[in-house]
Amino acid sequence: MSDVSDLVAAAQHTPVVVIGGGIGGLVAAYECAKVGMPVTLLEASERLGGSVRTVEVGGIRVDAGAVSFAADGAVDKLVAALGLAELGLDDQRVAQQARSRFTTSPRGLVPLPDGVLGIPANPFLTDVVRMVGWGGAWRGYLDRLRPPLTIGHENRLGALVCKRMGAKIEQRLVAPVTRGSLGLGPDDVDVSIAAPDLNPALTRQGSLSGAVAELLGAASARPRLTLAHGMETLVAALERRISELGGRILTGTAAESIVRAGDTYRVTGRRAAGEQDDAEAPGAEEFSAAVVVVAADEHAARPLLRELVTLPAAFSPASRLTTVTAIVDADSTWGAGVYPQLAESDIASIDDLTAQWRIGDSTRVVRARLSGVVSAADASAQLQRVLGVAVRDAVVVDFEAAPHREQRGFAAVAARLRDPNLWPAGLGATGAWLSGTGLDSVVTDAQNVTERLRRGVLFS
Structure with missing residues (x-):
């Protein structure tokens, strides 16, 4: 089919059901709706956005x-x-300020030296010696004297750093950085994915610290941005565009099953009591679709797909992570980020959000991330212990944890999950459990999956 009018007509008669209203599901629905495909999005909870969420604290x-x-x-x-401005939304992008990072020590918060994944370029820097001692610094310097080694022989970051620069640098500098930035221990990090430029630099320089020095000298990382009034602005924009394009969004409606019948699918959704967007009564509703995109979390997606796709085993057990957003005393003047040592706290990272949200000098707002589910009282106590300041108010939110693309083994599992021979025509899945965490990864994956499905039904 090549005639544009034929494509438009085909799109208008190709209904789509998207299951899950996180960013991946919203993007998938938008990508289908904008070419004229009738879209119905089902979200089990009463809110859209998934891991994009704004809270009120203090x-x-x-x-x-x-x-x-x-x-x-x-x-x-x-x-x-x-086009957020066209929708009456604030489209202002705000660059996140580059801030130094600290870690915990018996002497309180101390700066982490510049490096790559926590690996220092010079083991004799004052900040390095402060953390690892002179013995650890001299052990790190032996890296310059050892025979050249390419990462091809060792993809585990922890093992690589231990071999080249010693256990103290791996444990006291690298571990807090990988735990804080990636949620992974050093031995769980795949160097070739987390720092793809490190391998060629190591080959050229002959030492790990020399490779880091080269990369720091040539560093030109893209700035990180956020939206002036929060990332929920993106959720609102997607919701409005989908509705403008004729899409139907049903919150409080959980998908219960997907059944294939020839070239179409029947999706059964159950509407919960208390839905506020219209007067429909709770109960089951059936949706017919030529295309189904499952954009739910892994624990919800796998049961829906079980009878249709033989999926590889889950990459990691289901788990939760918690963020605590807190108001702290204004005499906290560090204004940076903290990656605590594992022995010091369950907190993996703390970020100062004050400047990003343009909050006055009299108040500081921080956000911490922890593995598992913790209470507001426990999280506040840990924040107070790490930062050494009083916590005045805190809000705790927990999410389903998704794997990181930098985790060893994830790329291979993701490739098997993306094998086109696994998936029947018209069926696809997207989400962080398939793409790895990070908004850019999730959006890219949703766009790629949707494009494949659109082509499969419109160009066949």
Whole structure:
């Protein structure tokens, strides 16, 4: 089919059901609706956005989930395409300020040296010696004297750093950085994915510290951006565009089953009591579709797909992570980020959001991330212990944890999940459990999956 009018007609008669109203599901619905495909999106909860969520703490609204995106990346381009200003939304992008990072020590918070994944370029820097001692610094310097080694022999970051620069640098500098930035221990990090430029630099320089020095000298990372009034602005824009394009969004409606019948699918959704967007009574409703995109979390997606797709085993057990957003005493003047040592706290990272949200000098707002589910009291106590300041108010939100694309083994599992031979025509899945965490990864994956499905039904 090549005639444009035929394509338009085909699109208008190709209904789509998207299951899940997180960013991945909203993007998938938008990508289908904008070419004229009738779209119905089912979201089990009463809110859209998934890990994009804004909370109110101490009378201030701030992001509790995903908070930023790369300049000129997939999210930035999506924001431009949506035309937030046309929708009456604030389209102002705000560059996140580059801030130094600290870690915990018996002497309180101390600066982490510049490096790549926590690996220092010079083991004799004052900040390095402060953390690892002179013995650890001299052990790190032996890296310059050891025979050259390429990462091809060792993709585990922890093992690589231990071999080249010693256990103290791996444990006291690298571990807090990987735990804080990636949610992974050093041995769980795949170097070739987390720092793809490190391998060629190591080959050229002959030492790990020399490779880091080269990369720091040539560093030109894209700035990180956020939206002036929070990332929920993106959710609102997607919701409005989908509705403008004729799409139907049903919150409080959980998908219960997907049944294939020839070239079509029947999706059964159950509407919960208390739905506020219209007067429909609770109960089951059936939707017919030529295309189904499952954009739910992994624990919800797998049962829906079980009878249709033979999926590989889950990459990791289901788990939760918590963010705590808190108001802290204004005498906290560090204004940076903290990656605590594992022995010091369950907190993996703390970020100061004050400047990003243009909050006055009399108040500071911080956000911490922890593995598992914790109470507000426990999270506040840990924040107070790490920062050494009083916590005045805190809001805790927990999310389903998704794997990181930098985690060893994830790329291979993701490739198996993306094998086109697994998936029947018209059926696809997207989400962080398939793409890895990060808004740009999730948006890119949703766009790619939707494009494949559109082509499959419209160009066949």
